Amino acid sequence: MRKEIVKVLASEKKVMFQDGGAEPYDTLLIASGAKPVTPTLEGLPRSDYLVFHTMEDYHRLAKSLDGGRDVAIYGGGLVATELAASLLEKGLSVKLIMRSRLLRAYLDEELGEFVEKVFRSRGAQLLERVEIREAHKVGDRDVELLLSDGSREHTAVLVACLGVRPNIDFLRDSGVRTSTGVLVDGTMKTNVESIWAAGDVAEAVGFFSSQPEVIPTLHNALAQGKVAGANMAEELASYEGSVRNNVFSFFGNLAFSCGLATLGEDDAEVVTQRSDDGQRVKKLVFRDGKLVGGAFLNHPEIDPGVILYLIRKKLDVASKREMLLAKTREVSRQLMLDAERRGTSLR
Numbered sequence: 001m002r003k004e005i006v007k008v009l010a011s012e013k014k015v016m017f018q019d020g021g022a023e024p025y026d027t028l029l030i031a032s033g034a035k036p037v038t039p040t041l042e043g044l045p046r047s048d049y050l051v052f053h054t055m056e057d058y059h060r061l062a063k064s065l066d067g068g069r070d071v072a073i074y075g076g077g078l079v080a081t082e083l084a085a086s087l088l089e090k091g092l093s094v095k096l097i098m099r100s101r102l103l104r105a106y107l108d109e110e111l112g113e114f115v116e117k118v119f120r121s122r123g124a125q126l127l128e129r130v131e132i133r134e135a136h137k138v139g140d141r142d143v144e145l146l147l148s149d150g151s152r153e154h155t156a157v158l159v160a161c162l163g164v165r166p167n168i169d170f171l172r173d174s175g176v177r178t179s180t181g182v183l184v185d186g187t188m189k190t191n192v193e194s195i196w197a198a199g200d201v202a203e204a205v206g207f208f209s210s211q212p213e214v215i216p217t218l219h220n221a222l223a224q225g226k227v228a229g230a231n232m233a234e235e236l237a238s239y240e241g242s243v244r245n246n247v248f249s250f251f252g253n254l255a256f257s258c259g260l261a262t263l264g265e266d267d268a269e270v271v272t273q274r275s276d277d278g279q280r281v282k283k284l285v286f287r288d289g290k291l292v293g294g295a296f297l298n299h300p301e302i303d304p305g306v307i308l309y310l311i312r313k314k315l316d317v318a319s320k321r322e323m324l325l326a327k328t329r330e331v332s333r334q335l336m337l338d339a340e341r342r343g344t345s346l347r
């Protein structure tokens with residue numbers, strides 16, 4: 001049965017539903033996820049552009065493609081890029097309109113450029129460092145876009161992929177502290193007695209800094225849900241932040257990035273290995289002798305789980321740095337094995 005919570009009455013320990021009903025609780029987990037960001041586009045009502053978040057959104061998009069219309073995607077993150085790759089593979093004409101560059105949050109400029117080159121070679125039009133200022137329907141089947149650099153573009157279908165925003169509206173007046181998401185401590189508990197939060201809606205301690213952050217990924221939701229659930233059942237567990245990681249395959253290529261892979265950190269040191277043809281790249285990021293990030297292009301032999309293990313364990317790998325770069329698969333596994341043998345348990 002579909003029920004939407006519209007209010008949390010913490011003092012009475014109950015939630016109120018949209019249909020007027022209510023439900024009491026002893027402990028409450030807020031796991032309401034996030035919704036896609038919907039930009040206000042002057043000249044174009046929300047009903048005239050799409051987002052890409054749910055199965056309903058997928059069906060809406062499939063219907064509006066009508067067998068083969070051109071698509072403009074507003075955004076350059078993972079969802080935008082994955083969607084563009086699928087549409088290009090189906091032979092559709094795709095343009096990506098983005099405020100900065102493709103996958104800026106996941107890949108540094110070199111790897112980002114590689115991805116862009118591949119997308120361009122597949123026919124994608126990449127419009128970078130621009131925003132949509134206005135959009136107007138022209139006839140039944142066309143939308144004209146006015147971009148911040150003064151140029152105009154036309155498209156049949158416009159899809160906004162600008163990230164997500166936590167679903168927290170129903171917490172207004174509940175006393176639960178929110179910022180971007182629901183603020184929680186290291187046990188995933190909110191500031192209100194008996195209320196926890198986890199997943200896309202939660203804003204929890206970061207792994208590399210104590211600044212709280214929202215990390216809208218499935219593995220993060222699972223990790224936080226486990227910690228929240230254990231504590232709700234009075235078994236102590238703590239969440240120590242999530243290491244961002246993303247695997248992205250596109251047109252026969254594979255990119256994996258994790259941790260502080262986009263660099264730009266003054267005190268981080270990056271070691272790089274490139275194949276002569278530039279098709280395979282490895283980057284390891286170190287800080288204070290510890291591995292804090294990595295980015296790998298077309299290195300399918302590297303196990304993301306092992307790299308993440310080394311980062312999460314904060315092992316001092318300074319003396320093994322060059323070997324780790326040269327023989328990443330073997331050395332990373334050995335380091336993990338050694339750490340396990342020493343009996344240090346996973347965070």
Ligand SMILES: Cc1cc2nc3c(=O)[nH]c(=O)nc-3n(C[C@H](O)[C@H](O)[C@H](O)COP(=O)(O)OP(=O)(O)OC[C@H]3O[C@@H](n4cnc5c(N)ncnc54)[C@H](O)[C@@H]3O)c2cc1C
Pocket residue numbers: 003004005006031032033034052053054079167170198199200201215216217218219220221
């Ligand atoms: C297109 C797309 C691709 C993605 N790909 C990946 C990927 O490859 N890897 C990855 O790690 N992550 C991916 N994600 C992100 C991943 O899906 C989310 O991080 C994950 O689903 C978050 O889980 P959650 O339980 O916090 O929220 P959700 O899965 O969003 O669940 C929240 C639930 O709460 C319900 N809800 C919300 N408000 C209320 C209310 N007021 N009352 C009652 N119910 C409510 C919602 O209906 C929903 O059922 C992707 C997301 C999208 C949209």
